[in-house]
Amino acid sequence: MKYLLEAFDRKTEFLAFAKEIPAGNDERLKSIMGWTSEQWGDEGYNLDASQLEAIVRLIGDEPHDPNYFYQLTCNADDL
Template sequence: MIYLIEAFDKESGFLAFEEELPSGSDQAIKTIMGWMVEQQGWEGYDLSHEQLGALEKLLGKEIYNPTYKFQLSCNV
């Protein structure tokens, strides 16, 4: 599974950028997101500020900017 953090401009709704989370961090992502079932590969989730902060630690850099709305997508 490939997990992407997507940043959408709050004004236009357009995708501004995306960051791929490191492979092999599936279990950590599941814990952060509180998932109880396996993902199918088409889901998208709005991220809370706390979830984004935890995912930034996995990513190894800070990406938060208040002008964006952040989502996590799951792709096969």
Template sequence: MIYRIEAFDRKTEFLVFEEELPPGCDENLAAIMNWSSKQQGWEGYELSNDQLASLEKLIGKNVFDPKYTFQLTCNGR
């Protein structure tokens, strides 16, 4: 699976940027997102501030900005 953090402008709701999570982080990601089942490849999730902070550690980059809402998307390879 390919996982991405997507940032959307709060006013326009347009996608502003996205960050791809590194391959092989599925176990860590499942724990952060509290998933109990395997992802299918079409899901999208609103991210809490705590989830985003944990995901920032996985990508090694701070992306939070209060101007944006954040989602995690999952796409099959």
């Protein structure tokens, strides 16, 4: 599974940028997101402040920009 942190402009709602979550973090993401079932690879989740903070720490990124809203997407690996 490939996971992306996506940032959308609050005014236009256009995708501003996306950052890939490093491989091997499935269990950490499951804990952060509170998932109780496996992901299929076509899901997208709006992030609350605590989820966003945990994911930003996980990827070692800068604090988030309040001009964006953030989602985590689950994407099936390319075959």
